[in-house]
Amino acid sequence: MLLKKWNSLSLIVRICIGLVIGAILGLTVPGWTWISVLGTMFVGALKAIAPILVFVLVSSSLANAKGGNASKFRTVIFLYLFSTLCAAIVAVAVNFIHPVTISLGGLEAAEGYTAPDSMGVIILNLLTSVIANPVDALAKANYIGILFWAVILGVALKRSGDQTKKVMGDLADGVSEVVRWVISCAPFGILGLVFDAVSSSGLEIFTTYGELVMVLVVSMLLVALVVNPIIVGISLRHNPYPLIFKCIRQSGVTAFFTRSSAANIPVNMELCKELGLDEDMYSVSIPLGSTINMDGAAAVITTFALTAAFSVGAKVTFPMAVLLSIVSTFSACGTSGVAGGSLLLVPLGCSLFGISNDIAMQIVGVGFIVSVIQDSLETALNSSGDVIFTATAEFMTWKKEGRKLPI
Numbered sequence: 001m002l003l004k005k006w007n008s009l010s011l012i013v014r015i016c017i018g019l020v021i022g023a024i025l026g027l028t029v030p031g032w033t034w035i036s037v038l039g040t041m042f043v044g045a046l047k048a049i050a051p052i053l054v055f056v057l058v059s060s061s062l063a064n065a066k067g068g069n070a071s072k073f074r075t076v077i078f079l080y081l082f083s084t085l086c087a088a089i090v091a092v093a094v095n096f097i098h099p100v101t102i103s104l105g106g107l108e109a110a111e112g113y114t115a116p117d118s119m120g121v122i123i124l125n126l127l128t129s130v131i132a133n134p135v136d137a138l139a140k141a142n143y144i145g146i147l148f149w150a151v152i153l154g155v156a157l158k159r160s161g162d163q164t165k166k167v168m169g170d171l172a173d174g175v176s177e178v179v180r181w182v183i184s185c186a187p188f189g190i191l192g193l194v195f196d197a198v199s200s201s202g203l204e205i206f207t208t209y210g211e212l213v214m215v216l217v218v219s220m221l222l223v224a225l226v227v228n229p230i231i232v233g234i235s236l237r238h239n240p241y242p243l244i245f246k247c248i249r250q251s252g253v254t255a256f257f258t259r260s261s262a263a264n265i266p267v268n269m270e271l272c273k274e275l276g277l278d279e280d281m282y283s284v285s286i287p288l289g290s291t292i293n294m295d296g297a298a299a300v301i302t303t304f305a306l307t308a309a310f311s312v313g314a315k316v317t318f319p320m321a322v323l324l325s326i327v328s329t330f331s332a333c334g335t336s337g338v339a340g341g342s343l344l345l346v347p348l349g350c351s352l353f354g355i356s357n358d359i360a361m362q363i364v365g366v367g368f369i370v371s372v373i374q375d376s377l378e379t380a381l382n383s384s385g386d387v388i389f390t391a392t393a394e395f396m397t398w399k400k401e402g403r404k405l406p407i
Contacts, residue, residue, distance in 0.1 A: 015253065018187035022194030030199035039196055039257075042189020045182045046263035051138045053175050053266055055150045057283035060172035062154025064165050064280075072278075076285045076393035079231065080293035083385060084332055086227045087295035088325035091219040091302035096321070100211045101311045102366065141262050147287055179266040186254060186267075193257040209370050212307060216370075219299045220377045224248065228295075228385060232392050236399060242407040243391055247271065247384040255383035256376045261290040264383040271387050276406055277394045285393070289386030294332035296378030297342035300367070301328040305349030308363045314353040324352055342378060343367040 009017075025035060129137075129144040137145030157164060225244070232240035250271050255264040265287055272282035302324060309316050331345045346367065347360035367374060395405050 014187040015190050018189075018191035019194050019257075022191035025191075026195040026199040032195075033199075036192050036196035036199075038188045039190070039192030039194075042182075042185055042192065043258050043260060043263050045185070046258065046266055047141065047260060049175070049179055049182060050262050050265045051141045051146055053179055053269065054283075054287040055138060055146050056168075056172045056175050057269070057279075058147060058150035058287065059154040059157065060165075060168040061280045061283040062151060063157035063160065063168050072281055072393045072397055073285065075396060076281075076389055077288075077292070079235070079389040079392060080289055080385075081329065081333075083223075083228060083231055083389065084293065084295050084298045085325060085329045086231070087219075087223045087381075088298040088302045088328040088332075090222050090227055091299040091328075092306070092321045092325055094215055094219045094222070095303055095306040095310075098211075098215060099310045100215055100307050102209065102212065102307065103311075144291055147284070147291070151284075176269070180270065183266060183270055190254070190257050209366060212303075212366070213370050213373055215307075216300065216303055216374055217377065219303060220296055220381050223295050223299065224252075224381055224384070228388060232388060235392050236395055236405070238395075238399075238405060238407075243388060246275075246407065247387045247391075248380070250274075251387050252380040252384035256380040259375050259379050261379055261383050261386075264379070265290055268383060268387050272390060275387075275391055277391060281394060282390050285390045286386050289390065290383070292333045293385050293389065294342070294382055295385050296381035297332035297345075298325075298328045299381075300342045300374060300378055301331055301345050301349050304343070304346040304363050304367055305352070308346070308350045308355050308360060309353040311363075312355060312359060314355065316353065320352060324349055327352065343371070343374075 129142050130148045132142050132145035134149040229240040229244050251268050254267050258264055268286045331348055343364045346364050347357055350360035
């Protein structure tokens with residue numbers, strides 16, 4: 001009876017229940033560390049199935065595609081890049097309004113991390129990732145490589161027989177069903193993740209680096225609740241907030257706690273299906289968005305670079321700030337999928353102001369200290385934006401056809 005009642009609740013309600021229970025347990029019984037295993041298993045399952053899902057769905061969709069999505073793909077890529085640039089500009093504005101300086105003396109530099117020293121290195125890394133061994137790409141969740149080989153296979157299979165295409169479609173349906181089983185466990189996974197965060201993270205980050213955290217929070221909230229809605233509203237000439245809030249609620253919340261865009265790909269796929277979007281479209285645009293739609297990463301790179309500049313007394317002119325926004329935009333597109341990947345690109349932004357790598361890596365060290373908040377917000381903004389702009393590109397076509405929008 002209790003199980004039937006539980007299953008009758010919507011997934012969002014069940015996730016909220018898991019969130020509250022996890023927070024209560026984290027405050028009352030922080031020593032019960034075994035609870036955090038639920039979160040570890042949930043994120044691990046999502047990360048394990050996501051590369052297979054992307055590869056199978058993209059190749060199957062392209063093999064069975066009827067065509068007609070080219071303009072929508074151009075639109076969604078433009079929206080991804082434009083929103084990332086806007087995020088960098090917003091971060092510049094917030095940092096100019098409230099510049100933050102921190103004492104760099106005595107701070108430890110981030111060790112064990114190698115930051116790229118130029119845009120050329122970032123581009124080279126991306127090109128190398130594209131042509132990676134497909135089996136290795138799947139094993140290491142290299143989504144650039146996965147996308148490339150899935151597209152190649154999908155295009156090659158377009159000339160195959162109907163039976164082969166049907167097998168690909170059935171395989172995609174089977175993997176999607178497995179994903180739905182994993183997502184149904186989200187309430188228990190979120191419970192474990194929230195417990196781990198509440199029981200292990202102290203309040204030091206709010207006291208020592210509170211101003212820096214607040215600048216990051218304000219910048220990302222402005223992008224999520226003001227800039228993105230403006231972009232969607234102008235594109236659709238329609239109230240954007242029903243779509244914005246739905247994506248934040250169903251994609252942003254899980255991304256906040258998993259702190260992994262890759263792990264959130266199955267969640268975003270499920271949300272796109274719920275919105276009634278074209279599977280041929282979102283099966284490619286969602287994994288692509290997890291790679292190049294990096295609003296949060298652009299805001300992080302910009303904020304930390306400017307904080308470093310203000311802290312050492314470097315003069316930041318308006319043209320330099322504009323250049324930093326552009327560099328942050330393209331750097332963000334090359335952010336690696338590892339936790340704290342955007343922080344490793346901060347030295348590149350710092351180099352625009354002549355800041356040495358030693359000082360830049362101290363700022364990166366600060367980033368890792370506040371990463372509990374920074375990385376969570378960044379991932380939530382990035383991942384929810386993938387669905388927002390995929391849906392916007394699709395709905396623009398619907399508006400032209402006179403179809404009613406589901407928002």
